[in-house]
Amino acid sequence: MGELNRGERLQIMLTDDELKAVDDWRFAARMPSRASAVRELLKRGLAAEGFDLANRTTKSKDFGVVSEKRAARDGASKAGGRAGTSNGREGAGK
Secondary structure (H helix, E strand, O other), X not given: OOOOOOOOOOOOOOOHHHHHHHHHHHHHOOOOOHHHHHHHHHHHHHHXXXXXXXXXXXXXXXXXXXXXXXXXXXHHHHOOOOOOOOOOOOOXXX
């Protein structure tokens, strides 16, 4: 069996209906625990949206919000259009 390395704990709140759906899926899929069912559902959901789980050799610089091709295309059409825009966080905490 592979080595488990789960250094982070994630706590979530679910409605009764959401919990029932997870448990129903867990038992139908014969998963050993709720935690393993949630991990599998999370992995499948991310894969369905086009996100692969990072492997150990992937560096943060390898990730981007958009593809390089799209960024180049969008950058050409929006050149200069972002100057002076605000994200609403300037001066936060002052």
